[in-house]
Amino acid sequence: MVSDIERDPRFADNETIEQWNVRFYAGAPLRAADGLIIGALCILDSEPRTLDGDEVALLETMAADVVATITTSDADEEAPEKSAPATSAAAVGQEVPQ
Numbered sequence: 001m002v003s004d005i006e007r008d009p010r011f012a013d014n015e016t017i018e019q020w021n022v023r024f025y026a027g028a029p030l031r032a033a034d035g036l037i038i039g040a041l042c043i044l045d046s047e048p049r050t051l052d053g054d055e056v057a058l059l060e061t062m063a064a065d066v067v068a069t070i071t072t073s074d075a076d077e078e079a080p081e082k083s084a085p086a087t088s089a090a091a092v093g094q095e096v097p098q
Helices: 015-020 053-078
Strands: 024-031 037-045
Touching (some): 024 053
Antiparallel strands (some): 024 037
């Protein structure tokens, strides 16, 4: 998590960040069952902010749900008799705190 990108020297010369007017970044790795990281679920905002513990946990849960959906889809193609994928543990469409 980077609460205020403008104050973080790692992003000082990043033209993309400046072009998109990004001030906040938080990401959770998309980690496959074998431990391989296949991507990241990221949140960007034009305002500096922080996430509390519950919000970080929600982001991590959503990342796990993305991986479960991806891996369940792959498994379903190989084994069509498998039951429907589990419902998401995260609340989709909930209001984002400001």
